[in-house]
Amino acid sequence: MVVKLAAWLIAAAVACPAAARDFTSSDIYPADYPTVRAVGHMADVMRERSGGRLTLSKLGAGDQETESYTLGELRNGTLDMARVSLATLNSTVPATTVLTLPYLFRSTAHERRVLDGPIGLEILAALERVGVVGLVFYDGGPRSTYGARPVRSPTDLRGVKYRVQQSSNWAPMVRAMGAQPVVLPLARVAPSMRAGIVDVAEGNWSSFVALEHHRAARFFSQTEHARSPGVVLFSRRIWDTLSDEERAIIRSAARESVAYYRRLWDENEAAARRTAEAAGVQVVDDVDVAAFARALVPLHATVISDPRLKAMIERIQADPGP
Incomplete structure (x- = not known):
């Protein structure tokens, strides 16, 4: 009798596949933004490799909650997955601050090598201490300054009201140049710029156009001061x-989405610049980048005090490639 029961249980286990799991994911950007489309590609791979058992039915595109709120949802398990700016984690995971430092990376190729290598893996692993699982990075291109006035050197920022992200290390950098940091969620940047609450903000070409900030800002000054990536996170509880x-x-699908994302991103950055210029935005190319670097790079030591993280910066800077 016992043998028959055991045989029946084994047969039932074989006949009944594992239960299907339907996940939700969030992103602050709209549905056609490269990060959202890349997560959509990840969802397709997950569904195919699991035989339809693992699905992402809601990508959350256009969610206008702050990314700090999204991070809280991940940590308490009310949200399964999200793509957020790495700067959102600066105050809780000090290692993430390294990748958001100004003028750390020499190029997109340099940044991608670091994100794909041992340092990227170390930082992803560090995220588990705060209740999330780091899957992959989506690099975000160079970030520049845009707004109501052209910015060519650090002196142009004295007395300027400069929008910064919540939890970002950018606030002390802004103060060091004589500007006044104003913490605002992305959804409030454009109306605040029109109302004079902020004079300038910072971001990449893609976000500048996707969030329609190019309709509120007259100038896009190519300071290219940082290359802070986004990160795809999964709730540790789930x-x-x-x-x-x-x-x-899930991990393999996330890794496969990176190459797909990078193709989209490179195309989108070029298209976004063309869109902004067609809308009348004046691109300021004659930025004294060397002056900005001289003002900001020495502040790395102020922001980063941990010897281990200082060594990480040295490892990044020692990369021999372009």
Whole structure:
């Protein structure tokens, strides 16, 4: 009798596949933005490799909550997955601050090598201490300054009201140049700029156009002061309920989405600049980048005090490539 019961249980386990899991993901950007489309590609890969068991039915595109709020949802398990700016984690995971430092990376190729290498893996692993699982990075291109006035040197920022992200290390940098940091969520930047609450903000070409900030800002000054990436996160509470196979499928799908994302991103950056220029935005190319670097790079030591993280910066700077 016992043998028959055991045989029946084994047969039932084989006949009944693992339960389907339908996840939700969030992103502050609209549906056609490269990060949202890349997560959509990740969802397709997950569904295919799991035989339809693992799905992402809601990508959350256009969610205008702050990314700090999104991070809280991940940590308490009310949201499964999200793509957020790495700067959102600066105050809780000090290692993330390294990748958001001004003038750390020499080029997009340099940044991508670091994100894909051992340092990127170290920082992703560090995220688990705050209740999230770091899957992959989506690099965000160079960030520049835009707004009501042209910015060519650090002196042009004295007395200027400069929008910064919540939890970002950019606020002390802004103060060091004589500007006044104003913390605002992305959704409030354009109306605040029109109302004179802020004079300038910072971001990349893609976000500048996707969020329609190019309709509020007259100038886009190519300071290219930082290359802070985004990161795709999974809730640790939900992750711990998954099987090893399910986790492996999600991780592999995330890794595969990076190449897809980078193709989209490079095309989107060029198209966004053309859109902004057609709308009348004046591009300021004659920025004294060397002056900005002289003003900001020495502040790395002020922002980063941990010897281990200082060594990480040295490892990044020692990269021999372009």
